[in-house]
């Protein structure tokens with residue numbers, strides 16, 4: 001017998017359940033407990049970049065929006081640098097932008113939203129550039145392990161066409177499930193990004 | 209959002225960035241999905257329409273997956289890890305006083321420092337402080353049911369709480385959840401993000417729970433059960449349970465493709 005590989009095994013995932021709000025966004029559960037709360041507001045007055053709102057719904061296999069889903073986003077800043085030590089690019093960090101937020105969908109309508117900025121492009125593997133995108137992580141009752149995906153931007157057609165991750169998706173029409181639709185209304189820039197867990201329009205989910 | 213959080217929640221302290229451990233820069237081991245529940249588990253009925261039917265697209269890590277949010281001690285309050293006191297209004301909450309403690313490790317056995325743990329649970333009667341919980345057991349006026357803490361430089365964590373009660377839920381007609389605490393963990397990369405539940409040694413409801421049974425691997429289930437830890441008990445005051453977490457590991461940086469290309 002050779003020596004055993006003494007790696008540990010990852011802790012198994014379990015559903016976030018119906019009451020995930022208590023732990024992660026207690027105000028939505030209906031009470032106030034922490035002085036600092038993590039929210040869907042990623043930007044402050046001094047954050048650099050184009051201010052945008054991301055809005056959408058997460059649908060189940062029957063086409064019904066999940067009204068108890070929790071969504072988190074992670075993204076680079078407006079220049080395309082992540083606020084993390086693994087990103088050693090020379091681009092400037094933005095002291096007013098962490099790049100992370102979380103939102104619960106509305107208990108009545110199922111709509112979630114984030115207030116953020118449009119990220120810049122970031123380097124991918126092998127010297128390729130990835131089009132601007134936001135990473136998503138989705139948990140809820142009935143979801144046994146968090147679903148990961150990415151949101152790209154409809155006004156970045158040229159960059160999207162060259163994006164190494166979008167190009168990994170074999171069926172071209174499924175690439176569209178990751179592209180948010182830009183709309184400008186009343187001076188506000190809104191990107192609509194619906195996620196379909198199952199069915200005809202099923203979103204491409206990632207095993208990262 | 210209140211004023212204090214405005215500054216701290218969005219930024220990351222420069223000292224933390226420059227002191228970050230070198231191993232935070234490596235790619236993650238790919239996830240061994242055989243120990244995790246699949247999406248579609250008909251015994252847990254809600255999963256039937258909330259599970260993807262198409263294969264996940266496997267990606268090699270890029271910067272988008274190895275990076276992730278970093279949190280600071282000054283974002284947390286002094287009572288955030290004490291559920292006995294963090295919502296107490298007129299006295300202590302009802303129930304068995306316990307300490308939960310342990311370590312957050314990665315698959316290589318290294319402690320994961322400075323990582324955020326958030327936790328939530330029902331009160332001693334099995335009732336959640338949540339708009340949508342209608343179980344007949346009463347709300348405890350002195351118990352909120354959530355907390356959070358950061359691991360120390362070696363990955364250790366601890367918090368104090370009340371042992372949660374089991375509660376009924378609508379799945380099959382007479383399903384009861386074993387007593388459990390929900391946990392959310394970050395690690396140092398968005399690709400390590402994990403949500404799970406911790407159960408208590410000796411609980412007969414673990415064996416019959418459809419949510420526990422979504423996990424296909426018996427050993428992986430056993431690893432979700434906290435051990436009663438008499439050594440960590442505070443005599444005449446609080447009992448203790450020990451529970452370790454394991455997040456995805458990272459490749460060493462010995463001979464590695466550079467993530468950012470050449």
Ligand SMILES: [Fe+2]
Pocket residue numbers: 017019330385388390
């Ligand atoms: Fe629960």
